[in-house]
Amino acid sequence: MWRAASRLGAAVGPGRQPTRALAMSPWPFSATPRDYSVPNESWSREMRRLFDHYSCLCDTEEQQQSAGWCKFPSYNRSLKHAAGGKYLSKMVQAKARLFTRNIEEPGAGFEYAVFLNKQEKTSVTIFQPGHLLEGPPGHLHGGAIATIIDSSTGTLAGALLGPSMTANLNINYRSPIPLGNVVLIHCKVDQTEGRKTFMSCQITSSDGDKLHTEATGLFLSINLGRLFGA
Numbered sequence: 545m546w547r548a549a550s551r552l553g554a555a556v557g558p559g560r561q562p563t564r565a566l567a568m569s570p571w572p573f574s575a576t577p578r579d580y581s582v583p584n585e586s587w588s589r590e591m592r593r594l595f596d597h598y599s600c601l602c603d604t605e606e607q608q609q610s611a612g613w614c615k616f617p618s619y620n621r622s623l624k625h626a627a628g629g630k631y632l633s634k635m636v637q638a639k640a641r642l643f644t645r646n647i648e649e650p651g652a653g654f655e656y657a658v659f660l661n662k663q664e665k666t667s668v669t670i671f672q673p674g675h676l677l678e679g680p681p682g683h684l685h686g687g688a689i690a691t692i693i694d695s696s697t698g699t700l701a702g703a704l705l706g707p708s709m710t711a712n713l714n715i716n717y718r719s720p721i722p723l724g725n726v727v728l729i730h731c732k733v734d735q736t737e738g739r740k741t742f743m744s745c746q747i748t749s750s751d752g753d754k755l756h757t758e759a760t761g762l763f764l765s766i767n768l769g770r771l772f773g774a
């Protein structure tokens with residue numbers, strides 16, 4: 545999917561032999577990545593309704609072309625998002641797991657799905673926060689809010705620009721988010737200047753009536769190889 549990642553993938557791809565130690569160690573995860581951003585038994589009716597609503601927008605090829613919506617899959621390792629990730633996953637930090645996807649119990653942590661509109665450079669994340677994300681009693685932790693904002697804006701930045709990292713995130717917490725309440729995270733690109741992409745985002749109640757959080761962020765596109773010391 546991402547060019548830089550493809551290059552890395554090629555360096556350790558099927559033409560090369562894995563190291564002896566890796567070849568002998570038990571393989572800890574499935575060869576077929578699982579998309580976690582699909583309905584499970586913990587999803588509320590509202591979460592399911594919103595998922596169906598946005599899924600319908602990207603249901604058919606004609607609709608995708610006219611509306612430009614698509615669902616971005618969500619795996620439990622960031623490397624699985626990138627072409628070549630299957631091979632890189634074997635080489636780098638075998639136990640590493642994406643922060644938002646490392647709670648096994650359905651509904652206990654971050655239940656979310658990201659829908660992108662590449663034409664409009666926007667995205668919507670539907671998010672149902674679970675009981676393990678508590679901050680103030682019965683409400684979502686500010687760090688968890690920052691995490692879902694970073695993940696949502698980061699996904700949009702990544703889909704539009706390729707590998708990129710958060711350089712800056714500013715968050716205004718306007719009203720607390722009750723655990724279990726489904727919220728929408730609307731993200732958009734405000735401006736692009738060379739490697740810099742300025743994004744903004746709002747978290748609202750699922751009916752859009754209540755503003756919970758506002759944020760702006762700066763993402764910088766990077767050469768993925770740099771993360772691995774290239």
Ligand SMILES: CCCCCCCC/C=C\CCCCCCCC(=O)SCCNC(=O)CCNC(=O)[C@H](O)C(C)(C)COP(=O)(O)OP(=O)(O)OC[C@H]1O[C@@H](n2cnc3c(N)ncnc32)[C@H](O)[C@@H]1OP(=O)(O)O
Pocket residue numbers: 621622623625626694695696698699702707708709710711712740762764766
């Ligand atoms: C990348 C991996 C992708 C893998 C595949 C993933 C697939 C999708 C998977 C799953 C979906 C979920 C998605 C999750 C997303 C999560 C994202 C994160 O949380 S990232 C972790 C937190 N961020 C850091 O740890 C950054 C640490 N900082 C750095 O590494 C560097 O500072 C970096 C890369 C941000 C910039 O370093 P420089 O060396 O490349 O660039 P310089 O030269 O410093 O800056 C370039 C320009 O940007 C400005 N700049 C840099 N930092 C700035 C800042 N904080 N504020 C304002 N301007 C800044 C500078 O002033 C400069 O501007 P002038 O060109 O002079 O105009």
